[in-house]
Every structure is written in structure tokens, then in C-alpha cells.
Amino acid sequence: MIRQGVRRLSTVSNALLLREWIQPASQATKLADLKFETLAITESLSGNSTGGNSGVGADGVLNVRLHRPTKLNAFDMQMWNELETLFDAIEHTPEVRAVVIRGEGRGFSSGMDLNVFASMQEVMMSIPCEARKREALLSVIARFQKIISAPEKCRVPVIAAVHGSCIGGAVDFITACDIRLCDTSAEFSVKEIDLAIVADIGTLQRLPNLVGEQQAKELAYTGRSFFGAEAEKIGLVLKTHVDAPTLFNQATTLAKTIASKSPLTVRGVKKVVQYQRDHSTEDSLAQVQLWNSAMLYSNDLAAAMTAIATKKPPQFEN
Numbered sequence: 055m056i057r058q059g060v061r062r063l064s065t066v067s068n069a070l071l072l073r074e075w076i077q078p079a080s081q082a083t084k085l086a087d088l089k090f091e092t093l094a095i096t097e098s099l100s101g102n103s104t105g106g107n108s109g110v111g112a113d114g115v116l117n118v119r120l121h122r123p124t125k126l127n128a129f130d131m132q133m134w135n136e137l138e139t140l141f142d143a144i145e146h147t148p149e150v151r152a153v154v155i156r157g158e159g160r161g162f163s164s165g166m167d168l169n170v171f172a173s174m175q176e177v178m179m180s181i182p183c184e185a186r187k188r189e190a191l192l193s194v195i196a197r198f199q200k201i202i203s204a205p206e207k208c209r210v211p212v213i214a215a216v217h218g219s220c221i222g223g224a225v226d227f228i229t230a231c232d233i234r235l236c237d238t239s240a241e242f243s244v245k246e247i248d249l250a251i252v253a254d255i256g257t258l259q260r261l262p263n264l265v266g267e268q269q270a271k272e273l274a275y276t277g278r279s280f281f282g283a284e285a286e287k288i289g290l291v292l293k294t295h296v297d298a299p300t301l302f303n304q305a306t307t308l309a310k311t312i313a314s315k316s317p318l319t320v321r322g323v324k325k326v327v328q329y330q331r332d333h334s335t336e337d338s339l340a341q342v343q344l345w346n347s348a349m350l351y352s353n354d355l356a357a358a359m360t361a362i363a364t365k366k367p368p369q370f371e372n
């Protein structure tokens with residue numbers, strides 16, 4: 055009797071834990087339960103925000119703001135940690151179908167908080183062994199890279215809506231997003247060269263794919279500022295809008311459109327497009343064969359067919 059009871063208890067908890075792996079809903083990482091200081095989750099993308107966290111809207115769009123407006127949304131350690139937590143929580147919140155991210159106040163972000171560089175040096179200097187010091191620095195750079203890569207790894211599309219300054223680490227961040235939109239006030243700079251740093255958290259890896267190697271090198275060698283119109287011309291952003299309200303409106307419309315599509319299919323498109331970037335056409339065609347032979351016959355296909363036949367919008371599960 056006792057052994058049977060033990061077996062049943064462990065079967066139940068195994069199933070529970072497995073279900074969390076498949077569709078995680080752990081309270082600790084649910085978006086609505088998180089409190090952020092340097093990020094704000096807002097009902098809409100427009101208007102000013104005083105912060106707060108209202109969770110994801112019924113439309114499946116998560117509106118995120120970098121929220122240190124008095125410091126031009128520079129990434130301090132709190133913000134790095136919160137971005138990591140945010141993207142982890144998005145994976146654990148199935149209702150999120152698309153993410154839009156913007157900056158609060160005067161711009162998107164002025165990149166790494168310069169105080170972090172000073173703190174990094176202080177922490178590294180406190181490690182007496184040269185090898186361990188370098189090992190520690192390597193692991194710190196790897197952690198920054200992981201956080202910057204989070205939008206690319208995210209299971210849903212992430213749209214960056216850039217107004218005002220977008221400097222250094224902020225360029226690293228937006229190049230890992232699926233789609234970048236901006237307004238005419240957007241001012242970009244691959245600023246690391248002016249700090250005598252080889253940009254090391256993503257820009258030099260992703261920017262050449264977006265704008266071409268020669269153009270990426272010119273921007274990274276000079277650190278010069280360039281504005282929305284040029285960013286669109288060279289292919290860094292998809293579109294430059296006339297002003298910030300229009301930008302936020304258009305970003306929201308795009309996110310809502312994406313969120314209305316089959317989430318399973320959107321996830322597939324993201325994976326397939328990402329795979330083709332890093333593989334040959336032949337390998338990528340083979341990958342999509344596998345994807346669709348596994349995923350084509352979904353409830354979403356049936357819902358889409360019914361929607362076409364009945365001329366009613368389809369309803370998809372997350």
C-alpha cells in the first residue's frame with residue numbers, strides 16, 4: 055500500500071513538472087508576478103509611462119519599455135538582470151505572441167551605463183590571479199551576449215521601436231530583434247570604437263548581415279551618428295516613420311497583426327528564417343522539409359481553412 059502511494063505521488067509530480075517544461079507556468083517566472091524597476095510593461099505603447107507591470111494584453115502583444123528615462127535608458131546592471139528575467143518570463147508566458155520594445159522618455163537607450171565599465175574594472179581588479187580575472191571577464195562578456203541575444207532566441211517575434219538615441223549596446227540589442235522600426239528622430243551610433251572597445255556583444259556579428267560588410271565596417275570604424283532615413287536606406291530598420299506617435303502606432307499595428315496569426319506557424323517562420331541565415335540553401339530547405347512534415351497538419355491549419363470557408367477570423371490556441 056505504502057509503496058503504491060509513493061509511486062502515485064511521484065507520478066503526479068513528474069507529470070506536473072514535465073507539463074511545466076512543455077508549457078511553463080511557474081509562478082516564479084510568470085510575467086504578471088514580476089516587479090521591474092528599469093523596465094515597464096504597459097497596456098499600450100503610446101503615451102508616457104510611470105512604470106508598473108500590467109501583464110500581457112488580450113491581443114497577445116507585450117509592450118515593454120526600457121525605463122530609466124533620467125539616464126536615457128542606459129543599461130545598468132539592474133536593467134541587464136531585468137532584461138534576462140523578462141525574456142525568461144516570456145518563454146514561460148504562453149499568452150505572449152509578439153513583443154514590442156521601446157524606450158521611455160527622450161530615446162531608446164544610450165547603451166551601456168558608463169558606470170558599469172568602472173564597476174567591472176573594480177571587480178576584476180579585486181581578483182588577484184590573472185588567469186581567474188580573465189576567466190571572470192570572459193564569463194561576464196558571455197552573460198551580456200546571452201542577454202543581448204535573448205530577442206533572437208525568443209520564441210515569439212520581437213519588434214524594436216526606436217526613437218531618439220540608440221547607441222552602442224542598444225544597437226547590439228536591436229540587431230538581435232526580428233524587426234526594427236524607427237522615427238526620424240532616431241540617432242544611431244556603433245559607439246564602442248570611441249571607448250576603444252571592440253564591440254563584443256552582437257553588433258559586429260549581426261550588423262553585416264543586415265547592412266552588408268562594408269557598410270557595417272564603416273559604421274563600426276567611425277562610430278559616427280546616423281539618423282532614421284539613413285538607417286532605413288542601408289537596411290538597419292525596415293521603415294522610418296515621421297514621428298514617435300506614428301512609430302508607436304505602426305509598431306503596435308504590426309505586432310497585433312503578427313499576434314493574430316497562427317502562433318505555431320509564426321514560431322516556425324522565425325526558426326526557419328533564422329536557420330537559413332546560418333546555413334546553406336540546401337541545408338535550410340532540408341530543415342523546412344522536416345519542420346513542415348512534423349508541423350503542417352496542425353489544429354491551426356484546420357482553423358485557417360475554416361476561417362477562409364466561413365469568412366470569419368480564425369481563433370488559434372497559443
Ligand SMILES: CC/C=C\C=C\CC(=O)SCCNC(=O)CCNC(=O)[C@H](O)C(C)(C)COP(=O)(O)OP(=O)(O)OC[C@H]1O[C@@H](n2cnc3c(N)ncnc32)[C@H](O)[C@@H]1OP(=O)(O)O
Nearest residue numbers: 124125126128164165166167168198219221222223245246
Ligand atoms: C562587455 C561590454 C558590454 C557592453 C558594451 C556596450 C558598449 C556601449 O554601449 S558603448 C556606448 C556607451 N554609451 C555612451 O557612450 C553614451 C554616453 N552618453 C552620451 O554621450 C550622451 O548622454 C548622449 C547620449 C549623447 C545624450 O546627450 P544629452 O542629450 O546631452 O543628455 P545627457 O545630459 O548627456 O544625459 C542625460 C543623463 O543621462 C546620463 N547618461 C546618458 N547616457 C549614459 C550612459 N551611457 N551611462 C550613464 N549615464 C548616462 C547622463 O549622464 C545624464 O545624467 P545626469 O545625472 O542628468 O547628468
